[in-house]
Amino acid sequence: MRTLITVDQNASTPLTQQVYNAWRHGILQQRFFGGQRVPSSRELAQSLGIARSTVTTAYEQLIAEGYLVTKQGAGTFVCSNLPMHNLPKRRATLATRSRALAPAIPLSDFGRQLQSDNHIRPQPKGWIDFSHWDPDLTQFPFALWKQLLQQQLRRLGGSNNPLLLDYSSHAAGYWPLRCEVAKYLARTRAVVCKPEQVLITNGSQQGLDLTARVLLNANDKVLIENPCYSGARQVFAATGAKLLPAAIDEQGLRCDYSGKDVRLLFVTPSHQFPLGVSMSLARRLELLHYAKQRNTVIVEDDYDSEFRYHGPPLPALQGLSDDVAIVYCGTFSKVMFPALRIGYLVVPDSLVPVLTQAKWLADRYTPLLEQAALTEFMAAGHLERHVRRMRKLYGARREALVTAFQQHFGAAAVISGIDAGMHALVQLKDNMLLARAEQAKVKLRPAAQSYLGKAPPHQYLFGFSSLSERVIKEGIKRIG
Amino acid sequence: MRTLITVDQNASTPLTQQVYNAWRHGILQQRFFGGQRVPSSRELAQSLGIARSTVTTAYEQLIAEGYLVTKQGAGTFVCSNLPMHNLPKRRATLATRSRALAPAIPLSDFGRQLQSDNHIRPQPKGWIDFSHWDPDLTQFPFALWKQLLQQQLRRLGGSNNPLLLDYSSHAAGYWPLRCEVAKYLARTRAVVCKPEQVLITNGSQQGLDLTARVLLNANDKVLIENPCYSGARQVFAATGAKLLPAAIDEQGLRCDYSGKDVRLLFVTPSHQFPLGVSMSLARRLELLHYAKQRNTVIVEDDYDSEFRYHGPPLPALQGLSDDVAIVYCGTFSKVMFPALRIGYLVVPDSLVPVLTQAKWLADRYTPLLEQAALTEFMAAGHLERHVRRMRKLYGARREALVTAFQQHFGAAAVISGIDAGMHALVQLKDNMLLARAEQAKVKLRPAAQSYLGKAPPHQYLFGFSSLSERVIKEGIKRIG
Numbered sequence: 001m002r003t004l005i006t007v008d009q010n011a012s013t014p015l016t017q018q019v020y021n022a023w024r025h026g027i028l029q030q031r032f033f034g035g036q037r038v039p040s041s042r043e044l045a046q047s048l049g050i051a052r053s054t055v056t057t058a059y060e061q062l063i064a065e066g067y068l069v070t071k072q073g074a075g076t077f078v079c080s081n082l083p084m085h086n087l088p089k090r091r092a093t094l095a096t097r098s099r100a101l102a103p104a105i106p107l108s109d110f111g112r113q114l115q116s117d118n119h120i121r122p123q124p125k126g127w128i129d130f131s132h133w134d135p136d137l138t139q140f141p142f143a144l145w146k147q148l149l150q151q152q153l154r155r156l157g158g159s160n161n162p163l164l165l166d167y168s169s170h171a172a173g174y175w176p177l178r179c180e181v182a183k184y185l186a187r188t189r190a191v192v193c194k195p196e197q198v199l200i201t202n203g204s205q206q207g208l209d210l211t212a213r214v215l216l217n218a219n220d221k222v223l224i225e226n227p228c229y230s231g232a233r234q235v236f237a238a239t240g241a242k243l244l245p246a247a248i249d250e251q252g253l254r255c256d257y258s259g260k261d262v263r264l265l266f267v268t269p270s271h272q273f274p275l276g277v278s279m280s281l282a283r284r285l286e287l288l289h290y291a292k293q294r295n296t297v298i299v300e301d302d303y304d305s306e307f308r309y310h311g312p313p314l315p316a317l318q319g320l321s322d323d324v325a326i327v328y329c330g331t332f333s334k335v336m337f338p339a340l341r342i343g344y345l346v347v348p349d350s351l352v353p354v355l356t357q358a359k360w361l362a363d364r365y366t367p368l369l370e371q372a373a374l375t376e377f378m379a380a381g382h383l384e385r386h387v388r389r390m391r392k393l394y395g396a397r398r399e400a401l402v403t404a405f406q407q408h409f410g411a412a413a414v415i416s417g418i419d420a421g422m423h424a425l426v427q428l429k430d431n432m433l434l435a436r437a438e439q440a441k442v443k444l445r446p447a448a449q450s451y452l453g454k455a456p457p458h459q460y461l462f463g464f465s466s467l468s469e470r471v472i473k474e475g476i477k478r479i480g
Numbered sequence: 481m482r483t484l485i486t487v488d489q490n491a492s493t494p495l496t497q498q499v500y501n502a503w504r505h506g507i508l509q510q511r512f513f514g515g516q517r518v519p520s521s522r523e524l525a526q527s528l529g530i531a532r533s534t535v536t537t538a539y540e541q542l543i544a545e546g547y548l549v550t551k552q553g554a555g556t557f558v559c560s561n562l563p564m565h566n567l568p569k570r571r572a573t574l575a576t577r578s579r580a581l582a583p584a585i586p587l588s589d590f591g592r593q594l595q596s597d598n599h600i601r602p603q604p605k606g607w608i609d610f611s612h613w614d615p616d617l618t619q620f621p622f623a624l625w626k627q628l629l630q631q632q633l634r635r636l637g638g639s640n641n642p643l644l645l646d647y648s649s650h651a652a653g654y655w656p657l658r659c660e661v662a663k664y665l666a667r668t669r670a671v672v673c674k675p676e677q678v679l680i681t682n683g684s685q686q687g688l689d690l691t692a693r694v695l696l697n698a699n700d701k702v703l704i705e706n707p708c709y710s711g712a713r714q715v716f717a718a719t720g721a722k723l724l725p726a727a728i729d730e731q732g733l734r735c736d737y738s739g740k741d742v743r744l745l746f747v748t749p750s751h752q753f754p755l756g757v758s759m760s761l762a763r764r765l766e767l768l769h770y771a772k773q774r775n776t777v778i779v780e781d782d783y784d785s786e787f788r789y790h791g792p793p794l795p796a797l798q799g800l801s802d803d804v805a806i807v808y809c810g811t812f813s814k815v816m817f818p819a820l821r822i823g824y825l826v827v828p829d830s831l832v833p834v835l836t837q838a839k840w841l842a843d844r845y846t847p848l849l850e851q852a853a854l855t856e857f858m859a860a861g862h863l864e865r866h867v868r869r870m871r872k873l874y875g876a877r878r879e880a881l882v883t884a885f886q887q888h889f890g891a892a893a894v895i896s897g898i899d900a901g902m903h904a905l906v907q908l909k910d911n912m913l914l915a916r917a918e919q920a921k922v923k924l925r926p927a928a929q930s931y932l933g934k935a936p937p938h939q940y941l942f943g944f945s946s947l948s949e950r951v952i953k954e955g956i957k958r959i960g
Contacts, residue, residue: 082762107694205842214590282562
């Protein structure tokens with residue numbers, strides 16, 4: 001008998017699997033044809049010199065999957081009604097399929113937009129990176145955080161804590177955390193809300209994304225700050241909305257768009273990203289008036305509000321008005337550590353059900369273990385203690401940055417936007433700076449990418465939160 | 481001097497805060513007017529009988545926030561250029577704002593659709609709930625899981641594991657987990673992929689949502705199974721795509737839509753949800769041919785493939801073809817526990833960058849601690865061991881359900897779709913069943929809500945995975 005298939009007794013793949021694979025691939029590659037009789041398990045076992053049960057098991061699977069059929073009394077055959085003509089002939093084995101075969105897959109408008117815009121950048125090694133988003137991870141009380149997680153772990157699976165294990169009603173977030181967040185925001189940001197209005201999200205990015213999807217249709221008008229946090233701009237643009245850039249001056253966002261139909265307005269009043277301006281009270285009241293007149297929803301990203309070095313923190317816009325719809329948004333990843341994917345929205349009552357439902361549809365809910373640990377972290381006052389410590393630390397680094405610029409650049413560097421936050425905006429005059437920084441292994445962040453349209457030249461963001469004073473001095477010296 | 485404001489020395493609110501609040505509210509409520517002189521800190525402290533520094537601190541904050549202004553040599557005044565006319569007069573205090581004041585906020589088409597469709601249902605207590613999605617949580621090896629999490633926790637924050645702490649390049653998932661998932665799917669589901677093609681998501685729901693957003697524009701045609709998993713239907717509909725229902729017969733999905741322009745096709749070949757059919761090989765090949773002809777992307781939700789009670793598991797559609805674009809999607813929440821929000825997509829090479837970017841934009845990345853613990857759980861073989869154990873346990877419960885129906889309903893109940901999965905489809909004839917079940921405290925799940933358009937009457941899903949054999953028998957007896 002001609003050997004239809006071969007097996008390798010020394011291979012690591014089990015023999016049953018080898019027999020199965022050989023028939024399956026042979027059929028899919030049309031080496032065998034529909035209606036062709038296959039040898040009996042006894043015959044094949046004999047010719048291959050393997051146990052009959054090995055063949056029987058493989059045959060059973062092939063029959064179950066429809067590759068082979070048994071006809072009572074006649075034997076086993078390759079299934080004859082498989083639409084084989086549909087498959088390409090002489091294809092490579094399944095295991096070695098190549099990239100080249102992948103078809104071109106057309107993307108949605110949203111998808112196309114994403115491809116051209118890559119915001120995931122590897123951190124260069126051995127460089128000094130004036131990152132404007134990284135907190136100093138060496139300063140976070142991880143021992144304490146681990147203890148809290150461990151406490152929650154001990155409860156996990158216990159009969160007294162079914163909450164951490166099932167699907168039920170966590171879409172809006174872990175209730176005790178929602179209560180803590182409401183209290184925290186009332187205390188530190190003068191936000192006025194009930195815990196029911198607090199929704200827990202995977203960082204502020206998800207909060208913005210869900211808000212955009214729930215409120216915006218294609219061609220709706222959205223007023224955004226220009227320059228603007230690109231993560232926000234992208235999620236608004238993703239809905240197909242029209243983005244209208246609004247200028248920033250020393251008082252903050254200027255609502256000088258006179259159209260009537262602005263659906264949504266995005267603003268970072270505490271510490272405008274990236275310019276660092278705090279919006280004045282007068283401008284805040286104007287903004288509320290503007291939004292009220294047009295029934296515009298304000299999305300307030302309370303970015304970097306925790307770290308204020310000069311004067312008391314300005315309370316949130318959200319607490320200033322109760323007749324304008326404000327979606328207030330924040331995150332713990334900047335004040336704690338980025339891998340903690342927990343943020344929050346505070347929304348008007350009427351948006352609670354629809355945003356809860358949107359979160360459920362997006363990914364059900366934010367993982368509960370970390371939410372529970374964070375609840376304890378906040379309730380025991382650790383969060384506020386940590387913020388106070390970091391404010392002091394970052395304040396010293398901010399000083400170091402300013403001093404270093406004065407020393408190495410003098411009047412050639414104009415620093416602004418550093419009453420609060422984790423970065424400074426620096427206006428330079430030097431055309432060669434980027435090239436020199438590249439050579440000196442200093443990673444700079446041009447502000448240009450935050451602008452819609454033309455950006456003023458030579459504006460840079462200098463983050464100071466993740467670098468020691470020594471490294472900050474060294475970095476500015478290198479490029480000076 | 482007339483007392484402009486009052487404080488309560490016995491209240492728990494600090495006196496500084498009280499002074500600040502009193503002025504702020506008074507100004508916002510227009511009890512005080514722009515340009516009005518405020519008493520000096522010494523005057524006010526005296527009249528209220530409190531320390532001068534208390535008043536000074538409050539004033540400093542009010543000045544910093546723009547409520548008050550100081551004029552050199554003249555004193556302190558209520559700011560005169562606040563656009564107060566914009567604020568409503570005689571408003572309630574900020575703390576007591578009521579729901580009634582919330583404005584009506586128009587929603588996007590997506591948002592409106594969400595409101596009418598509430599899929600978060602509270603679990604009734606004391607009832608027998610034939611839930612078709614809950615695994616038996618009492619059987620999960622939580623002690624082991626905690627150990628693995630604790631191991632990861634010990635590494636957290638250590639200098640040898642910066643990966644768990646920063647933002648860098650985790651958008652596609654934790655690399656070691658992506659490798660484990662690729663191996664696992666190759667071994668158990670004959671999925672053919674490199675780890676680079678595996679993307680980690682927050683459960684399969686997020687995988688479907690991201691896929692839909694990246695591939696579908698409004699009015700694109702999407703072929704979906706009818707009946708269909710509603711979570712999938714919703715995310716496809718959310719893009720504005722047109723849903724074309726395709727019928728299911730005993731061989732699975734029938735591609736009888738003859739149009740040329742189907743962008744995407746959603747299918748659950750392993751265990752059709754909710755009918756429970758396994759798609760035949762012949763039908764699978766037809767489906768691939770259909771998709772190839774039209775350059776249609778197939779989204780394969782390998783739902784419930786782990787639990788097969790009858791015959792060997794059918795390999796995934798994904799492994800059958802390399803010239804059709806298939807997005808393969810699955811989750812660990814059904815085989816482990818729902819609160820573990822980890823699922824995966826396996827996608828063609830060309831979709832990896834855009835889906836990674838979409839994930840980054842949606843919520844950055846899935847929390848890493850659980851991803852790292854899951855990696856160990858899989859690498860040590862615990863996952864497959866657990867699946868084997870549960871398959872045996874669920875198999876016995878499935879038997880109990882069938883037997884109980886035979887006993888209490890006889891020929892009046894036709895059970896199908898139980899070769900695999902966590903539920904049976906039961907066709908009954910009884911018009912009064914829902915009412916009787918309600919009375920007997922048995923929660924039933926009509927299949928009707930999974931249909932687009934008219935549904936056959938009296939079809940129910942009976943989940944058997946989370947109930948003991950005793951409770952299953954009791955439940956069927958109660959409604960019998």
